[in-house]
Amino acid sequence: MYRRALEGTEKAVGPEHTSTLETVNNLGGLYAEQGKMAEAEAMYRRALEGKEKAWGPEHTSTLDTVNNLGVLCNDQGKMAEAEAMYRRALEGYEKARGPEHTSTLATVNNLGVLYAEQGKMAEAEAMYRRALEGYEKAWGPRHTSTLHTVNNLGILYKDQGRMAEAEAMVRRALDGKEKRGGRSTRRRFTRSTIWGFFTKIKARWPKRKPWFDGRWTATRIVGAGAHDDSSH
Template sequence: MAEAEAMYRRALEGYEKAWGPEHTSTLDTVNNLGNLYRGQGKMAEAEAMYRRALEGYEKAWGPEHTSTLDTVNNLGLLYAGQGKMAEAEAMRGGRSTRRRWTRSTTWGFFMQIKAR
């Protein structure tokens, strides 16, 4: 996992230099790094990456784009996995536009929320 983190960090640095911190390719790597951190149990780091990606995607693509919603889903799963159900629910429906998620984006998230 340490090698994977080093590779993601290297890619992130390259994207930030080439395209800037808010480019969607940079944000894809930020989101992926969040996934890696979540898998490693580094929840604070994962949350920071997901929040950064979410903010950038919302600016670039808007609240209903699949990349935005995938990150909302990831953040919701992170919160649900930590037992932070209020935060998880806020991710699921905190903004009116998020109520129109696609089934493929949210299936796992809804199943986790329902199981709690």
């Protein structure tokens, strides 16, 4: 669908029009979801170059693509580039929208994920705590992005061996998902979160066993228009 839309907008308004560039960004998000990293990067870089030219480097739409590139670089293991992208997006969002805007908080959360993956636990916790406090204030305790960050904190605590705190966070995330989407949603969420915790904490399981994806995975949040459900 995005490919057809892209062809149409390119023909109608040209390859560098902002409408075209938004579709390019969205196509990058789709490719990233499909695991087509090279194609995703090409789309994001094209969108970024065009947006910088059309709107400037500090426009919020430009920053959305910068954040998305950070997520992609993080997924590719390009940690230094990911951090540079996140830092650029964060500074830009803070200047344009303020430190408590949800776009700012998404990048704060993403920096937390990056730091956790690098073993920088104190920095990761600071980022997650900031994101969580902001999300609770902006959207409330049961919003999807709030629950993502709650879950991320649970993962961090689990990795630090802080099991009581980890369990509290996971339980909170599960309860929030249940209230948002019913018991079937809770069951789906359980499979991708709590299994990793209980296989870590319960001695009767000698090693982690897969249950569906079998992993306890921290959640990064992409920018506007890049195929994310965090706003729902």
